Amino acid sequence: MTTTAPTSPPTAADHAARRRRRNRRAALVGWSFILPNFLGFALVTLVPVLAAAVLAFAEWDSYNPPRWVGLDNFTRMLADQNVRVALTNTLYYAAGHIPLTLVAALGLALVLNRRTRGVGFFRTAAFFPYVTSLVAVAVVWNALFDPNSGPVNQFLGALGVTDPPGWTTSTTWSMPAVILTSVWRDMGYYMVLYLAGLQAIPAEYHEAARVDGANRWQRFLHVTLPCLRPTTFFVLVMLTIQSFKVLDLIVVMTDGGPGRSTLVLAQLVYRVGIREGEFGYSSAISLLLFALVLVVTAAQFRLNQRRHIP
């Protein structure tokens, strides 16, 4: 006796199974698209970040097995003068670099957002520092800031300044010198972002304002600035993150000196870890830096959201 399986019409269960398969396939295709990027991110960013978070509770010389020390690294950090100095300097740098770059970039964008002859040249010139090698920038600015024979002080002398600053050889002026250099370098990049923002503002808004009798300043304040708000927010967030993790420019220009006057957190992380071989403690300091960036950036997002609500 033979039996044949009844060929019944597809049931609801069959439909669901097919839908699940289709969904799974779509998900797989999606995953395969992000996989290369995600793998790179996981291997060179995510894993080290997680490892740092774990190592912050250990003493580790990078070679022998780590030894767990609980919160020792964090209590040590509280008493460590170097951490205090580096934290203060990082905040000082950010407080100078963020607003100055923002204002300079916006100013440049406003000036260069016209259809006049040669504007392309000036835009390129303003962007040029950003593509220049950072080491070259640091070395050249260091020479410009030479207290005795540098052009900066010679210029100040010509203006009648009798006691010009010692710039990178002075504890008071080394941070301003670094900030000025970094503003000069970064403003071109953010200018491009602002230019894009400016060009997205519909011309009708300005025309309407003009018809209503608004002068140039009023139009800037009530049309341009509000329309640039998304750009400004993006620039602000990027600048904040960039400022807090500054390292390269300072290492080449002053190496944290004179004394500790330009020592920043990222540099301390590098010094304690790579140079002195205390990877546990260095991870703890890097967590502090991470927390700092996270809190400030989260606060900016929160503020931005609140302003969106009418």
Place this chain on the structure above:
Amino acid sequence: MIPNRRAGSRARRWAGLAAALSLAVTGCGPGAAADPNTLTVSVWNLASTPEFQALFDAFEQANPGVTVKPVDIVAADYPEKVTTMLAGGDRTDVITMKNVTDYARHSSRGQLQDVTDLVEPLEPQGLQGLEAFESEGRYFAAPYRQDFWVLYYNKTLFQQAGVPAPENWTWAEYADAAKKLTTGSGGDKTFGAYHHVWRSVVQAIAAAQNDGDQLSGDYGFFTEQYTTALRMQQDGSVLDYGAITTQQADYRSTFERARTAMMPMGTWYTSSIIKAKREGDSQVDWAIAPLPQRAEGGEVATFGSPTAFAANRNADNSDLAREFVAFAAGEEGAKAITKVGVVPALRSEALTDAYFQLDGMAKDELSTAAFRPDHVALEMPVSKRSSAVDTILKEEHELIMVGEKSVADGIRDMGERVRTEAPE
């Protein structure tokens, strides 16, 4: 059949994925098995450090069939790069120990092989600088080069200023002579002396000549040397510390272009000035003299530091690595580096004679006398704290030299910071 085709395509997809994954993973994995006849050695600035190539050539000649493959690293990044390499389980066979502070770190972590059996037979032959590498009776590196500090001077400029050769000088006489040797102004100025920015130029000299301990936290013995250095800076007979850092001045070109008449520097500089003269980059008529001392007529005390080779614990070719370490520290290695003007750690009359017979070498009596100081102190004592103390001393040194702190305040702060930030 439809189900089969689907299964096939799924299998292919997974295979592709697996291939991508394995590519990504093997990309970071260790390389292929090493060739037993290839020796890898970590070095810095291979092109401008002639001793390395000299040693490699000699070793290859003594061991036919063996090839030495240098791993060239920028000098300024050398310690950090080696730290990272070793932490990552790098299998380079021989690791050059650029200074004893780094050595202390690597040996205490157990990253280097015990080479006591190779070092011990060399000691009676006159191998210098061993004490820096000893740890509880064992050695984890063998010194092949032993530099110490002397005074380089430009004979032409001395004759023009009518200043006699710097024989048995005190620091006061040195400062006076520097003033007389300073001529010109602005871009054409020739300085009496050039003090590079390294803290050792003041601090290690003071420690060597006062029997001071740079790890002690008590730095009164620096005072005299700082006073001299600052006075010379004030009277304009040395290039200002700030100018050296902002212009990133190079001590080699400063001396080789006759912009300074005198320069305290380590003996490693001899090989590069010989090279510069041979290649026509410098016309300076130079010689060396012992470093000036605190008092007249006493013994000559200076400081120096040995450079060593160590065999990596993870070396691909351990046997060959150990052979190279012994070779470089031994007589054949010493002969090879003497030929390029480098002071070997193995000292003998024959080697010293060979050194002074080199083409381009200063051969006068004072120069040969400078080669025999009475005491050579270690540049920085070896300890786990060396690196941390070094950072503090460097930061405070900067502040004193740029005039941000008085000598007394700087020395007080060094002590306080060493006691609190790098306690014993």
